[in-house]
Amino acid sequence: MPEDTDQRPVHVVVDCTSGQVTHTPLTDDEWEEHKRAMAEHADRVQSEQQERQRLANLVAGHPDPLVQELAKRLGLG
Amino acid sequence: MADSLTPNIGALIADPSDVVQYSNHIGNNYTLFDSLMGAVDCLSTARPTVTYKGQIVYERDSKRYAQNIASSAAPSWVYMSHAALSVTSSTRPTSGLSAGGLAYETDTNGLVKYTGSAWNYAAPLAVTSSTRPTTAVSSGMLIYETDTKRLLASNGSSPVSASWEQKAYANFVTTSSAHPASPFQGLEIYETDSSMSAVYSGSAYQYGVQQVAPTQILGTTVASITFTGIPAVTRLILSWRVRQSASGATDLLMQIDGNTGNNYLWAKVEANAGTAGGSHAGAATSSIKIGVVDGNTASYFGSGYQVLDGWANATGFMTTTGPYSNFSTTTADWSGNASGQYSGTGPHNSIKIFPLANSFVAGSQFSLHGMM
Numbered sequence: 001m002p003e004d005t006d007q008r009p010v011h012v013v014v015d016c017t018s019g020q021v022t023h024t025p026l027t028d029d030e031w032e033e034h035k036r037a038m039a040e041h042a043d044r045v046q047s048e049q050q051e052r053q054r055l056a057n058l059v060a061g062h063p064d065p066l067v068q069e070l071a072k073r074l075g076l077g
Numbered sequence: 078m079a080d081s082l083t084p085n086i087g088a089l090i091a092d093p094s095d096v097v098q099y100s101n102h103i104g105n106n107y108t109l110f111d112s113l114m115g116a117v118d119c120l121s122t123a124r125p126t127v128t129y130k131g132q133i134v135y136e137r138d139s140k141r142y143a144q145n146i147a148s149s150a151a152p153s154w155v156y157m158s159h160a161a162l163s164v165t166s167s168t169r170p171t172s173g174l175s176a177g178g179l180a181y182e183t184d185t186n187g188l189v190k191y192t193g194s195a196w197n198y199a200a201p202l203a204v205t206s207s208t209r210p211t212t213a214v215s216s217g218m219l220i221y222e223t224d225t226k227r228l229l230a231s232n233g234s235s236p237v238s239a240s241w242e243q244k245a246y247a248n249f250v251t252t253s254s255a256h257p258a259s260p261f262q263g264l265e266i267y268e269t270d271s272s273m274s275a276v277y278s279g280s281a282y283q284y285g286v287q288q289v290a291p292t293q294i295l296g297t298t299v300a301s302i303t304f305t306g307i308p309a310v311t312r313l314i315l316s317w318r319v320r321q322s323a324s325g326a327t328d329l330l331m332q333i334d335g336n337t338g339n340n341y342l343w344a345k346v347e348a349n350a351g352t353a354g355g356s357h358a359g360a361a362t363s364s365i366k367i368g369v370v371d372g373n374t375a376s377y378f379g380s381g382y383q384v385l386d387g388w389a390n391a392t393g394f395m396t397t398t399g400p401y402s403n404f405s406t407t408t409a410d411w412s413g414n415a416s417g418q419y420s421g422t423g424p425h426n427s428i429k430i431f432p433l434a435n436s437f438v439a440g441s442q443f444s445l446h447g448m449m
Contacts, residue, residue, distance in 0.1 A: 009300040009322075009436040016272070016290040016445070017306035026300055034300060034436075038323065041434035045325030073352065 009034070052076065085129030085149060086113055116142060128152050143173065166212065169196050189213050201228075206258065211237050219244070225257050256282065272308040273449055284449040286314065294442040298322055301431035302443055303335075309389035309424040310447035315399075316382035319441040321372040321432050326405060328433040329368035331383070333395060333419040335427060340420045341365045347413030365417030368401030370432050378441070379403025379411070388447075389424040 008031050010023040026034055059071040081090045088109055091102045113132070117125050121136040121143075129149045135142055139162065147153035155175050162170060162180040169180060169189065176193035187210070190199040201219035202210060206227075209220060216233025220241070226249065229241040249257050249266045253273075256266060262279035272289055275282040290304050307313065321327060332341070343365045344357035358366075368381045381401025387393050398416040405411070419425075430443065 007298070009298040012293065012295070012299050012302040014290050014293055014302070014304045014445075015306045016304055016308065019291055021291075021293070023297075030300075037434040041323060041325060041327055045323075048325075074350075 085131075086110075087127060087149070124152070124154055133157065166210070169213075185210070187213075209238070209241060214240070225249075227257075270308065271310055271447075271449065273310065273447065275449070286446050286448050288444070289313070289447040290445045292442060292444045295437055295439050297439055299437045299441070301429055302437070303427055303429040304443075304445050305427040307388070307426060307428065307445070308447065310449055311386075311389060312448040313385040313388050313428075314382055314444075314446045314448070315385065315428060315430070316380070316444045316446075317368075317430065317442065318378050318380040319370045319432075320378045320438050321370045321435045322438050323435040324371070324373040326369050326371040326373075326403065326411060327435065328366045329370045329379075329381075329401070330364040330431055330433055331367045331397070331417070332364050332429045332431075333427070334421065334425050335429065336419070336421065337363055339363055341417060342420070343367075343415060343417040345413050345415040347411060347415075349411055350409055361420065365397065365415070365419070367397070367399065367415045367417065367430075369403045369411040369413075370437075371403050371405040371411075372435070372438065373405040373409070377404050377406070381415075383415070383417075385428070387423060391422050391424065394421065395419040395423060395425060 008025045010025050013022045013024065015021075055074075056071070056076040059067055059076055062068055062071070078092050078094070080092050080095070082088065083090065086109060088106045089101060091097070095102070097103070109127070112127075116133040116135040118137055119125060119134050121139045124134055124136075124143070125132070127149070128145050130145055130147060132145045133142055134154070141162070142157040143154045144157050145152040146155050154173055156173050156178060162178070164170065164180045164182055165184045166182045166187070174191045176191060178191035179199070180189050180191075180196070181187075182189060185202060187202045188199045189196045196213045197215040198210065198213050198218050201221055203221050203223055204210065205224045206222045214231050214237045216231060218231045220229050221227070222229065228244050230244045231237065231240040232242055234240045243261055243264065249264065251257060251266050251268060252270045253268045257264065260277040262277060264277040265274060266277070266282070267274050273284050273287055275284045277283075289308060289310065293302060295302075315331075317329075319329065339361040341362050341364055342358050343362070344355070345366060346353065346355045347369075348354070367383050368379065370379050371377070379402055381399060383397045383399035385395060385397045387395045396416070396418050398414065400412075400414045402412040403410065428445070
């Protein structure tokens with residue numbers, strides 16, 4: 001499930017000396033950068049999926065057995 | 078009938094036919110009776126010469142009661158009192174003793190008991206490793222060494238010096254540069270500087286792989302996790318089981334000592350859905366890629382570990398290497414080995430792990446172990 005962009009995640013810090021664990025919400029700047037990276041990742045994944053589908057459509061039913069084998073190995077068909 | 082004497086104290090029994098002589102027949106006897114009233118006060122070196130079997134005396138120098146257990150002609154004095162004598166370890170009494178007698182040694186602060194044939198220490202002694210007792214030691218006797226902080230017991234074997242066995246099971250708290258003197262096989266220590274425990278094998282201290290921080294199982298969405306205050310061990314093992322908050326694989330990254338500058342190198346070989354490949358940083362960059370994390374399919378996690386070497390090395394850069402894997406779907410997966418270098422000398426202090434994009438989900442877990 002995609003991360004809720006209305007709820008900031010936290011940084012966890014574990015002190016090995018004391019065993020104490022602290023949770024600190026992202027700062028405003030970190031939160032903006034975090035959301036930017038999330039959006040960029042989503043765009044990249046979508047683009048990769050679209051490109052993958054385009055390649056799958058391209059090789060679907062291709063008469064060359066080598067192309068069919070390559071498509072199979074790349075998980076396109 | 079002639080005059081006679083009583084058998085115990087020698088009082089005069091006059092011939093009944095004698096004329097009464099006050100001094101001999103009455104006065105002297107009364108004087109004798111008076112001198113023998115109760116426990117006769119005397120010195121241990123000057124007990125009564127006129128005595129009888131059963132007579133009790135009080136020695137004002139030793140502050141003890143003694144009893145003549147033999148006869149008036151050949152007295153044998155035995156101490157009756159249970160109050161402890163005050164002696165030294167080299168001046169324990171050798172006569173006038175009975176089983177159960179106690180003595181306090183002013184030089185050792187020890188309490189010794191007389192068994193009927195020998196003196197034995199009756200309570201644990203505080204000594205040093207070089208002043209262990211050599212006499213009055215019996216099987217089971219305990220000593221505490223104030224310099225090594227060990228509790229030892231004698232097994233009763235001979236010689237006494239070889240009879241001491243370590244009996245306490247508490248670890249010795251020390252530092253890596255101040256191990257206990259005269260270790261014995263099986264001795265366990267804890268080093269406060271390295272936070273590591275070790276066992277003495279008989280010739281060397283042996284360290285195992287030990288946890289340096291509590292395993293973290295996330296209970297919420299986490300953008301990064303950092304271990305700080307990591308002790309100066311030789312090698313670390315960082316292990317994980319992760320899942321990220323969005324679909325699509327992203328890089329799992331590591332930074333050292335909070336350094337976000339271009340001070341890292343990485344290289345990896347990787348198979349994606351069975352297709353092998355490799356990549357590297359090619360130039361100094363801002364983190365080390367240590368794996369892949371995805372969140373595409375519910376309950377699908379990825380895992381891996383990195384072995385970080387040179388953690389406490391002050392003359393060389395820290396290096397790391399380790400395998401990883403991640404399953405995104407039944408047909409999409411990642412598996413590889415990632416290596417890296419942090420261009421900074423030790424000792425180091427912290428490790429930060431984070432995904433390139435998105436966050437770790439609850440249920441992700443991280444462990445950190447150290448080796449010497």
